[in-house]
Each structure stands twice: as structure tokens, then as C-alpha cells.
Amino acid sequence: MRNIARLVFVLALLLMTVIPAFAQERPSVLEILENDADGRFTTLVAAIDAAGLRETLEGEGPFTILAPTNDAFQTALDAMGLTPEDALALGEPLQMVLLKHVIPGQYFFRNLTSGPTLETVGGETVTFDLTDGVFTVNGVGISDPDQLGSNGIVHAIDGVLLPDMLAGMVGQATEEPAPEETPVAEAPSRPTLGELLAADADGRFTTLLAAVEAAGLTDALSAEGPLTVLAPTNDAFAEALAYLGMSAEDLLADTDTLTAVLAYHVIPGQYFFRNLTAGPELETLNGATVDFDLTDGFFSVNGVGISDPDQLASNGIFHVIDGVLLPPAIAEAVAANRANVRFVHASPDFGSADLYANGLVQAEGVGFGGATEWMDVAAGTFDIGVAPAGGEAASIGSGEVAPGSWVTVVVLGSADAGTARVQFVTEDYSEVASDRARVSVMHAVENLGAVDVLVNGDLLIGALYYPGANGDNDGVDTRDIPAGVYNVTVNGAGTSNVAVDAGNVRFNGGSNYLVIAGGVPGGVQFIVLETAAAPAE
Numbered sequence: 001m002r003n004i005a006r007l008v009f010v011l012a013l014l015l016m017t018v019i020p021a022f023a024q025e026r027p028s029v030l031e032i033l034e035n036d037a038d039g040r041f042t043t044l045v046a047a048i049d050a051a052g053l054r055e056t057l058e059g060e061g062p063f064t065i066l067a068p069t070n071d072a073f074q075t076a077l078d079a080m081g082l083t084p085e086d087a088l089a090l091g092e093p094l095q096m097v098l099l100k101h102v103i104p105g106q107y108f109f110r111n112l113t114s115g116p117t118l119e120t121v122g123g124e125t126v127t128f129d130l131t132d133g134v135f136t137v138n139g140v141g142i143s144d145p146d147q148l149g150s151n152g153i154v155h156a157i158d159g160v161l162l163p164d165m166l167a168g169m170v171g172q173a174t175e176e177p178a179p180e181e182t183p184v185a186e187a188p189s190r191p192t193l194g195e196l197l198a199a200d201a202d203g204r205f206t207t208l209l210a211a212v213e214a215a216g217l218t219d220a221l222s223a224e225g226p227l228t229v230l231a232p233t234n235d236a237f238a239e240a241l242a243y244l245g246m247s248a249e250d251l252l253a254d255t256d257t258l259t260a261v262l263a264y265h266v267i268p269g270q271y272f273f274r275n276l277t278a279g280p281e282l283e284t285l286n287g288a289t290v291d292f293d294l295t296d297g298f299f300s301v302n303g304v305g306i307s308d309p310d311q312l313a314s315n316g317i318f319h320v321i322d323g324v325l326l327p328p329a330i331a332e333a334v335a336a337n338r339a340n341v342r343f344v345h346a347s348p349d350f351g352s353a354d355l356y357a358n359g360l361v362q363a364e365g366v367g368f369g370g371a372t373e374w375m376d377v378a379a380g381t382f383d384i385g386v387a388p389a390g391g392e393a394a395s396i397g398s399g400e401v402a403p404g405s406w407v408t409v410v411v412l413g414s415a416d417a418g419t420a421r422v423q424f425v426t427e428d429y430s431e432v433a434s435d436r437a438r439v440s441v442m443h444a445v446e447n448l449g450a451v452d453v454l455v456n457g458d459l460l461i462g463a464l465y466y467p468g469a470n471g472d473n474d475g476v477d478t479r480d481i482p483a484g485v486y487n488v489t490v491n492g493a494g495t496s497n498v499a500v501d502a503g504n505v506r507f508n509g510g511s512n513y514l515v516i517a518g519g520v521p522g523g524v525q526f527i528v529l530e531t532a533a534a535p536a537e
Helices: 002-017 029-034 042-050 070-080 084-088 092-099 164-169 194-196 205-213 218-222 234-244 256-263 328-336
Strands: 061-067 102-104 117-119 125-133 134-137 140-149 152-159 228-231 265-268 281-283 289-293 298-301 304-313 315-323 338-347 351-359 360-364 375-378 380-388 396-400 404-414 422-426 436-443 449-456 459-466 475-481 484-492 498-507 510-520 523-531
Touching: 029 042, 029 061, 029 140, 029 152, 042 061, 042 070, 042 084, 042 092, 042 304, 061 070, 070 084, 102 117, 140 205, 140 304, 140 328, 194 218, 194 304, 194 315, 205 218, 205 228, 205 234, 205 498, 218 228, 228 234, 234 484, 256 328, 265 298, 298 498, 338 351, 338 360, 351 404, 351 523, 360 436, 380 404, 380 422, 404 510, 422 436, 422 510, 436 459, 459 475, 475 484
Parallel strands: 061 152, 228 315, 338 404, 396 422, 436 510
Antiparallel strands: 061 102, 117 125, 125 134, 134 140, 140 152, 228 265, 281 289, 289 298, 298 304, 304 315, 338 375, 351 360, 351 380, 380 396, 404 422, 436 475, 449 459, 449 484, 484 498, 510 523
């Protein structure tokens, strides 16, 4: 458990200290083709210029480009008995071919795996398919998808798509000697995984890189590999911190847990998305496995979305993921440390309030008597703050939330009198019989004195004090009662003086109730909160 807390602190510190790099503007789709690290698209770029389409593809878009490689063009030219020079001189037919490779709009691979038929700029249609892990368009393999540009996206394909009127030319090769192979520009060397992550145009991986450095793993991202890295974004790390809870323990020196988590995001070998869509289970450097899945167009690893796959480096590949993966042993410890918390505003003169826990807002603009839904949180110490809606929060107390517990955090007291405070109410969510209701009553009326709670004129709870008014009492008592409708009143303890008559209140079988008597003497109000059944663990 200490290791988990240390991980939380490390990640929290990184988020607070790392300043994301300024995002560079992404290249256009044409620049992606021209600057391909392996020089795969020189023939396509030459064809675009010959057909007069450069200005179009430098436009606003967005476009989805199906980009045949040089090898794909050479195969098509051989089949048609054409030289590259012949093809570039075709004029309008060349333009027709190229326009069949451009789709209006921006379609990521995840939008295409369900097999849509889309209209191209040339007026014809193309059909996508993913079967047994093979991703195709009109039967042609899509080998390198999702190259994202400023005005669209590029998918590398392994063949040339011919318009219907030209398709018959395939196979009508002459006996002339094969044309010379189109020269391919020498490809610049690809960056390493570390360099590629650091150069991300949107600066999405500053937290990941800082975590790698803190764990002493920077050199691993420049090693020979190949490696497949599952790369959480800064937003993914922020969400993980919110889920785990943040700690200010002096745990920065412990890198064991951080290393274990990061190693769980690295797979030996190089796996493109096309190798992963069949749902393999692969072992990570951590030793535990991760499971891939593609269902209804949603591509995931351990249930976490893979949003930007196939970022190819010189020593491997990385896939952008939308969450942080926890190794099984750590995930089990985290799950055992969960609790359930909700917040109730019962301070009669505070007005509309924002409620905070450990510096993070939990609810905004809550009025007197308002309550949040149950929240699944990391157990631990919670410092509670309250602020006028949109204002600056001030701490009003703290308390412990134990693993597995159900705790209602109640803001009570007077803002005007400076007695606003917080009370942690631990409720009993063990099973309730279907014909009974569990009713917890809280005395939250400052300066009222002890009270009796009566149902149908009979004493249910006697001498209930305001929290802390009688030693260390929490101002709450609980009873299980037969389900039904009851007339509920609150009297001064041992008297017939009615502080408030709540009228008839129905208590349903199998439900838990927290009934809060709030307000001020002479103006007591009832807050009735029902949970129809104990929420699932």
C-alpha cells in the first residue's frame, strides 16, 4: 500500500512540475507524404504534381488520403504496361486515379474497421473491411494507418485503386521491357521512441517522459529494441491521479512501483495495429500480460482505448492510449483500497457552495440540502474545503475514509458565526432485509440541544446530540425498522416540544436512509436521502 501511495505522489509531483511543451503545428497531408522517413511516396507526390492536385491537398480539408507506396505504383504500372513517365503524362486519367484515393472528411482507422462504404472526391466509392486482423480497402491492404496531419489523415496502402472505367486495363501489359524502377529518395533515419515521444506535435507525453526519467528508464527508449510502447497521454495520467487519489507523502525516492507500472506499458517486439486487432494476449516487460481487443470499432488494451496507433520509430512503435495501465498486483491493491463517498450541504446560511476534497472540486453550486451521488474514491485522509459558488475554498476540517466504507461528508454549522465545519458519517451498508429499512438520523441543527426522534408518536431515537456537543459523539444514530409510512417528528429531548414535524415519510424495504435534521432552531428542515440498495462493491 505504501508503494501505491508513493506512485500517486510521484505522478502528482510530475503533473505539478512538468510544463507541457508548446505544441508544434502538424504538417499537412502533403507534407506527411513528402517527408516520409522511408521515402515511400515519391511516386505518389510526383503524380499529385503532374495531375495539378498539389494546391487541393494543401487546402483546408480535412481529407483522408489512401496513399499507395512506390512499390504499389510499380506493381500497378507493370500490370498496365506503363512506364512512370507514361503515367505522369496521362493527364485527366491520372487525376481520376488519384481522386479515387481521396475521401472528404477525416476517418481514423477506428472509424473504418466496421466496414463502411465511403464516397471519394472522384465520385466513386471505396469499401473498407477488417477480417481476421487484415485491414483492407477494396481488397487492398492498409499497411500503415492514421498518419495525422493538420488538414487530414494518411493511410498507407499496398495497391493502387483504379476507377471503374480504367480497371479493365489491368493485366493488358505489352511485351515491351519492364520500365526502370522509379528512383526512391534516400530516406532519413527515423527517430528513436524517446525522440518521437518528445517531438509529439501536441506535447501529449511530457508526463510520461518525466516519469520515465524519474524511474531511470530514459536509455531504454533509445535502446536497439524493437519495442512496442503503450503511451498514456498527459490527460490519461491526470485521470489516473484523480482515480487513485493524491498523496503528499515523502515517497519520491521509491521508484520500484513507478518502474513496475512503466514496464507494464512496454512489450518486447514490434506490433502494428494490424497484428493486434485479432485480440492477442501479449507479455510486457513487467512480466504480466495485456489483452488487446477490437469490438464494434473500439480498439483497446485492457479495456483502455487506443486512440492513435502505429507511431513508428527506428527502434519500435508506440500506440497512444487513453488511460494508465496498472499491473495486476498493483491494480488488486488499488481495488482493495477503494471507498464510497458523497457530500451533503447542511449549513443553513452558507448559500450556494462549491465543495472540495484534497483541493479538488467535488460538486459545484450546491444549495442547502443538496447532496451528490455516491463517488468511488481512494480511501485515505480527506481535507474538506467549501467556497461560495465560484469563490475561493477554505478548509473546514478533515477526516479518514476507510477502505470499503460508505461515508457521507456533511458540511454543517454557520458561515456567519464562523462555526462552519465538516462531519464524516460512516453508514452501515450491510444487507438490509427486503421488508425492513435502515434509517440513520443525524442532528445537524447547531444550538438546538439534544432531541428525541419519534415515529408515529413512539420514540425511535432518544437524546440525539449535535455532533461533538456531548463528548466525541458524531450526532448520528441508526435503527432498522419495518418498511412503511411513518409520521416523523423531532422533539426536545424528554419533552413534548416539537422542533419539527416532517409529516408522513415512506421508508421502503431493502433501502438505506440518511435523514438529516438541519437548519436553525425555530426553522428546522428535514433532508431525506435514500439509497434504494447498497451500491455494488
